[in-house]
Amino acid sequence: MARTAESEPTASPSTERLLIMDSRKRLRIHSLLLAWYAGEGRHYLPWRRTRDPYAILVAEIMLQQTQVERVLPKYASFLDRFPTIDVLAEAPTAEVIRAWSGLGYNLRAVRLQEIARQVSEGYASRLPRRLDELIALKGVGRYTAGAIACFAFELPVATVDTNIRRVLWRVFRGIEPALWPGGVREARDLLSLAEWALPEDAYSWQQALMDLGATICLSRRPLCERCPLADSCQAYAETSRLTLFPSGEALAQFRDKREKTGRAVAENAPHYAGAAESPQASQQKRVERVTSAPFTQTSRYFRGRVVEILRRLAPEESLTMAELGPLLRSDFAGDAPSHTAWLVKLVQGLVRDGLVRLLETDAPPESSGEEFWSHIRIGLP
Numbered sequence: 001m002a003r004t005a006e007s008e009p010t011a012s013p014s015t016e017r018l019l020i021m022d023s024r025k026r027l028r029i030h031s032l033l034l035a036w037y038a039g040e041g042r043h044y045l046p047w048r049r050t051r052d053p054y055a056i057l058v059a060e061i062m063l064q065q066t067q068v069e070r071v072l073p074k075y076a077s078f079l080d081r082f083p084t085i086d087v088l089a090e091a092p093t094a095e096v097i098r099a100w101s102g103l104g105y106n107l108r109a110v111r112l113q114e115i116a117r118q119v120s121e122g123y124a125s126r127l128p129r130r131l132d133e134l135i136a137l138k139g140v141g142r143y144t145a146g147a148i149a150c151f152a153f154e155l156p157v158a159t160v161d162t163n164i165r166r167v168l169w170r171v172f173r174g175i176e177p178a179l180w181p182g183g184v185r186e187a188r189d190l191l192s193l194a195e196w197a198l199p200e201d202a203y204s205w206q207q208a209l210m211d212l213g214a215t216i217c218l219s220r221r222p223l224c225e226r227c228p229l230a231d232s233c234q235a236y237a238e239t240s241r242l243t244l245f246p247s248g249e250a251l252a253q254f255r256d257k258r259e260k261t262g263r264a265v266a267e268n269a270p271h272y273a274g275a276a277e278s279p280q281a282s283q284q285k286r287v288e289r290v291t292s293a294p295f296t297q298t299s300r301y302f303r304g305r306v307v308e309i310l311r312r313l314a315p316e317e318s319l320t321m322a323e324l325g326p327l328l329r330s331d332f333a334g335d336a337p338s339h340t341a342w343l344v345k346l347v348q349g350l351v352r353d354g355l356v357r358l359l360e361t362d363a364p365p366e367s368s369g370e371e372f373w374s375h376i377r378i379g380l381p
């Protein structure tokens with residue numbers, strides 16, 4: 001996946017001139033963005049001050065669905081508690097889930113430990129350098145593999161997260177679609193664009209794209225007026241053709257008008273970036289996006305609440321389902337079959353994902369269904 005001269009798109013004679021122009025533009029954008037990054041980049045971020053592959057893996061997993069500001073304090077304490085991949089691999093899973101408190105999407109804690117265990121057992125506790133070996137680790141998707149290859153081993157490997165995708169698209173292609181297509185083919189196309197755009201200093205380039213996307217080239221309302229790339233940006237040029245008063249605001253309006261339903265941009269992650277998720281979790285998120293239920297009514301919210309309640313128990317403590325229900329919802333009625341069925345389904349999902357453990361029960365061996373669950377105690381794994 002490394003960008004080489006051979007990775008240039010093959011040009012027909014009619015498009016050759018355009019590609020030469022594109023290559024010149026690319027060089028100019030490299031120099032503008034890298035100069036901006038040298039002065040304005042977020043060099044203070046702790047994961048930029050290390051090349052330890054394990055520390056970078058931890059950062060990448062934490063940053064997948066949590067904002068930088070929330071990750072910062074947890075990152076240091078997590079690495080204090082689990083300073084090496086072996087320490088993490090050998091820790092009780094409950095402890096890892098406890099240390100994840102405040103970051104949300106607890107499944108990532110379990111996945112991270114699974115990765116640590118695979119590396120500990122299969123790679124003598126050293127994360128592999130090769131992209132194919134990184135991707136072969138269960139729980140590591142193409143985005144995370146590319147980030148480790150580039151940010152830990154400084155290999156010229158392109159990777160695409162939501163910020164990188166948005167900036168690359170706007171700069172080289174124009175105003176982005178109001179709704180990103182989520183297919184595998186589109187993800188491959190974006191990766192090809194990222195590979196084509198990659199300069200020699202891949203590390204700084206990709207960090208710079210992320211920083212520009214996080215601070216200036218914002219999703220809803222980009223700050224084009226402050227952008228170092230405004231003169232070279234395709235989206236900005238397109239906006240200038242459409243209005244006498246180009247701005248980030250105008251760009252966002254043209255972008256949103258493209259969607260007939262008038263919905264705002266959905267910044268769903270590129271297809272492969274979510275590879276660490278279980279199919280059930282992805283399906284659940286899709287369903288929740290479509291139904292647009294308030295967050296506090298979603299199963300993701302209640303999954304998080306169950307884990308939080310269990311996290312607060314002393315290590316030897318556990319709960320019955322009858323005790324858990326009212327702690328989750330004030331309107332929970334233990335004698336209502338629909339409420340019990342809802343709770344059982346919720347807990348089953350958490351057990352399947354390794355976030356909850358069923359503890360010793362005095363349920364009769366032949367019991368099943370409601371009777372079985374009424375005897376169950378649950379705790380962290």
Ligand code: SF4
Pocket residue numbers: 167170171216217218222223224225227228229230231233234235236248251
């Ligand atoms: S000019 Fe605007 S759209 Fe283009 S990269 Fe800068 S902030 Fe993004």
